[in-house]
Amino acid sequence: MSLYYVQKLLYQLNRDPGTQKRFAEDRGGLLGEYNLTQEERRALAEPDIGLLYVLGVNGQLLMHYAALHKIEWNAYLQAMRDGLAKHGPVREGVYAATGYEGIEAHDARLRARKEG
Amino acid sequence: MALVYSGICSHAPGITGRPERADPVVRDAFLTAFRRMGDDIRATRPDALVVIAAEHFGNFFMNNMPSFAIGMADFYEGPIEDEAFLRIKSRRVPGNKALSRKLIEGVIQTVDVTYAEEWKLDHGIAVPLHFLTPDDDLPLIPANINCQGPPLAPLARAWAFGEALRRAADALPERIALVATGGISHWPATPDSGKINEAWDRDFLARWAANDRAAMLSYNDADVYRDAGQGGFEIRTLIAAAAAAKGSQGIIDFYAPIPIFAVGCTVAHMTLAA
Numbered sequence: 001m002s003l004y005y006v007q008k009l010l011y012q013l014n015r016d017p018g019t020q021k022r023f024a025e026d027r028g029g030l031l032g033e034y035n036l037t038q039e040e041r042r043a044l045a046e047p048d049i050g051l052l053y054v055l056g057v058n059g060q061l062l063m064h065y066a067a068l069h070k071i072e073w074n075a076y077l078q079a080m081r082d083g084l085a086k087h088g089p090v091r092e093g094v095y096a097a098t099g100y101e102g103i104e105a106h107d108a109r110l111r112a113r114k115e116g
Numbered sequence: 117m118a119l120v121y122s123g124i125c126s127h128a129p130g131i132t133g134r135p136e137r138a139d140p141v142v143r144d145a146f147l148t149a150f151r152r153m154g155d156d157i158r159a160t161r162p163d164a165l166v167v168i169a170a171e172h173f174g175n176f177f178m179n180n181m182p183s184f185a186i187g188m189a190d191f192y193e194g195p196i197e198d199e200a201f202l203r204i205k206s207r208r209v210p211g212n213k214a215l216s217r218k219l220i221e222g223v224i225q226t227v228d229v230t231y232a233e234e235w236k237l238d239h240g241i242a243v244p245l246h247f248l249t250p251d252d253d254l255p256l257i258p259a260n261i262n263c264q265g266p267p268l269a270p271l272a273r274a275w276a277f278g279e280a281l282r283r284a285a286d287a288l289p290e291r292i293a294l295v296a297t298g299g300i301s302h303w304p305a306t307p308d309s310g311k312i313n314e315a316w317d318r319d320f321l322a323r324w325a326a327n328d329r330a331a332m333l334s335y336n337d338a339d340v341y342r343d344a345g346q347g348g349f350e351i352r353t354l355i356a357a358a359a360a361a362k363g364s365q366g367i368i369d370f371y372a373p374i375p376i377f378a379v380g381c382t383v384a385h386m387t388l389a390a
Contacts, residue, residue: 004178011177015196015236059305059346060172060264063129064238067201073134080307094266094346100308106375107139 003056003092005034009044010057014064049076050083056092119285120160121293122361123153123385124324124354125248127169128299129239130377132203132246137376147247149370149383153295154248156385162293164212164255165248166219166281167241168357170263170298170350174238182230183269184277186223187258188216194237204242212255215290219257222284227277244297254293261356263298263349271333274352278359285360296357298350301343302379308345310375316343317371317380320351324384325366327358347379361386 009031012019022030031041043051049066053059066076080097090096101109135143157165166186174196176182191208199205216231223229235258237245245256259281261274269277278296285292300320301313323331332355340348358366370383 008177008179011173015174053306058173058264063305064172064197064201067198070198070200073130077307077309084307094341095306097307098303098311098345100303100311103310103375106310106312106373110373110375111139 002035002037002040005036006040006044006052006055007057007061009034010061010065014061014068020068048083049079051087053080053095054083054087054090056090056095058093059095118288118290118292119282119294119360119388120162120291121157121295121385122357122364122388123294123383124296124298124357125150125153125244125383126299126377126379126381127240127243127297128302128304128377128379129197129202129243131243131381133201134376138374142372142374146370146372146374146381146383150247153369153383153385154250157248157293157295158254160293161291162254163290164215164257164292166257166259166292166294167244168259168261168294168296168353169240170353171240171260172238172264174236175232175234176260176262178265181262181265182260183262183273184227185230185232185260186216186220187211187235188220188231189213189233189235192235192237192256192258195242196236196238202239202242204246207252209237209245209252210255211257215255215288216257218288219281219284219292222287223277223280225280226283227280229277240297244295248295261352263352266337268337268349269352271335271352271355274355275329275333275359278356281356282360282362294357294360296353298353299347299379300351300354300382301345302347303345304347304378309378311345312373312375312380313344314373314380317373321368321371321382321384324354324358325368327361327363327365327386329359332358358386361388364388
């Protein structure tokens with residue numbers, strides 16, 4: 001496990017157009033500069049948002065990374081859910097899933113309260 | 117008195133990124149309050165706007181993470197987020213390096229603040245600016261409290277940062293407006309995005325409006341994490357704004373949970389003594 005380096009690469013990618021260019025043109029070379037496991041390298045390269053989430057990547061880094069890949073919001077949330085189903089609970093960090101009724105049910109509850 | 121405004125607001129990326137998916141009545145009331153906050157700030161004729169944010173890895177990372185930082189540049193770039201995601205154009209936002217420096221020289225008397233001559237904005241500052249200063253006509257002084265990468269500074273240190281900002285601002289001839297931005301309870305960027313503990317939020321806002329230092333500092337991170345999520349760590353910024361108001365009482369201009377924005381949307385200000 002080298003979550004620190006996974007996150008460091010995401011930090012650089014999310015904020016630096018030069019790193020983004022290298023990621024597009026020489027993904028393998030860029031990833032090779034970080035101390036990553038095989039699983040982490042694959043998750044970053046695909047990108048496998050669900051696995052990155054389970055590995056414990058900070059949600060703010062992951063959200064920006066998903067945006068960089070033009071992954072739509074609902075698809076981003078679903079990718080994390082799929083990751084949990086496939087790989088089990090979040091392994092590190094403070095972005096674990098804690099259970100939620102979902103936005104539609106929540107909206108419906110708020111609407112019912114307003115109308116009631 | 118050089119601090120002319122102290123307020124708090126939300127900054128969630130969904131506010132600009134997916135507004136069409138929110139209940140339009142609640143959304144419009146929130147955005148009206150947000151824009152009115154900008155009018156109220158301009159009415160105080162400030163020379164600069166300090167935004168205390170809880171940044172999300174635009175600048176600082178776990179290789180060298182400051183608890184407290186203030187920007188010291190004549191311009192800042194951002195937001196870093198993909199434009200299609202945030203729907204805010206990346207640009208240069210004006211700063212005021214000389215004024216930042218004077219403010220930092222004041223703050224550093226009591227708080228070991230990091231200064232930064234480069235600063236990339238993320239949604240944490242870009243979303244508030246989108247509503248408060250849409251014309252980029254007020255110099256920005258970005259400030260940050262680490263709310264992302266534990267270990268985090270204790271709440272009492274966030275309070276001390278707010279006090280230090282107030283002392284530093286009051287020693288200047290310039291007029292400083294301050295806005296702190298953070299979620300209250302929220303679980304952002306997780307599969308639970310949209311979850312909001314409204315009762316917890318309202319209780320926190322009551323403590324904030326009363327400017328009840330002891331009540332605000334009585335939280336601990338374990339309880340906050342359980343009841344308000346990792347997003348709740350951002351109460352540090354809101355606490356700093358209360359401290360900067362030096363005993364003034366607050367008014368909650370707007371609060372409503374908007375799940376698709378992933379946070380209880382908030383606009384509030386302190387009634388600073390004239």
